[in-house]
Amino acid sequence: MEENAAARFERGTDGPKVIVVGIDGSDSSWRAAAYAAGLARRQASKLALVYVQPVLPAGAAMGAPVVDATNEVAEELMAEIRSATERLQGIYQVRWEFHTLRGDPYNGMVQMADDLKADAVVVGASETAGHRIMGSVAVRLVKAGRWPVTVVP
Numbered sequence: 363m364e365e366n367a368a369a370r371f372e373r374g375t376d377g378p379k380v381i382v383v384g385i386d387g388s389d390s391s392w393r394a395a396a397y398a399a400g401l402a403r404r405q406a407s408k409l410a411l412v413y414v415q416p417v418l419p420a421g422a423a424m425g426a427p428v429v430d431a432t433n434e435v436a437e438e439l440m441a442e443i444r445s446a447t448e449r450l451q452g453i454y455q456v457r458w459e460f461h462t463l464r465g466d467p468y469n470g471m472v473q474m475a476d477d478l479k480a481d482a483v484v485v486g487a488s489e490t491a492g493h494r495i496m497g498s499v500a501v502r503l504v505k506a507g508r509w510p511v512t513v514v515p
Contacts, residue, residue: 377405378481382509384412384471384499385439390486394514395443398484402456409458410478413439414470436462467499475509484512 383398385391395411402409413436440460461478463470475483488498500513 378402378407380410380478380480381405381407381482381484382410382412382471382475382478382480383484384414384467384486385443386413386467387435387439388486388489390489390514392486394484394486394512397512397514399456399458401482401484402458407457407481409456410474410480411439411443411458411460412471412474413460413462414467414474415462415464417464417466468502471499471503472506472508480509482510482512484514487513487515 378401381398381402383391383395385395399409401407415433415436439462443458443460461474463474465473471483471485474480483503485500485503487500500511503509504511504513
């Protein structure tokens, strides 16, 4: 390994400080969140749960119902996360925060991982057949090569 490259990469050298996990309410994203929470607990890392609210293509009908629906999903995810942490309080201690933003999932995850200076990114495996053509968010994050990425089935 080049000396310059080794000096440049310092994130995670003492264990991850920030683990970013993408959640969208799917079963695989909840498994990813559980896995990431375990990592965060064992490593004393901060867990950043990220929900990227989808934006419909320009040709689709945009309006208040769509925005309300994605905001409702974000609120439901937050409620589920709070409920889970309350159930486990006193058993497991994990520092966590919830972030939500609008955009496509890949770019949203990249933005949050960069903004939070993520040491690791965890995502669930895609449950959508259409990703065979476009490439799943997980595969695209791995190919970006900017952080260690764990894909949870």
